[in-house]
Amino acid sequence: MNFMLAVVKIGGQQFTVKNDQTLYVPHVDANAGDKVEFADVLLTDSDGKLSAGAAVKALVKAEIVSQVQGNKVIAFKMKRRKGFRKKHGHRTHYTKIKIESIA
DSSP, X not given: OOOSEEEEEETTEEEEEETTOEEXXXXXXXXXTOEEEEOOEEEEEETTEEEEXXXXXXXXXXXXXXXXXXXEEEEEEEETTTTEXXXXXXXXXXEEEEEEEEO
């Protein structure tokens, strides 16, 4: 059965995916070029026929394109007139994946 789109849960977030789509997801521990499978599919749409919940028996196959970092996020805390200043920053890790098939 060839699905047109699916809602899949990756890293605690839900993504709507289609075949041959490229997207950024929370960090997946794999190297570039590796094939990964996501079995936590919440909803599928096949030619207008929706399937959700326990009735979904689908698997999303993807390829890791690269590991990237997001923009720098600065957390700055300050208390006025006290001389208290804290500055922290971080860059979130993301994985760029390409959806190969929804089966």
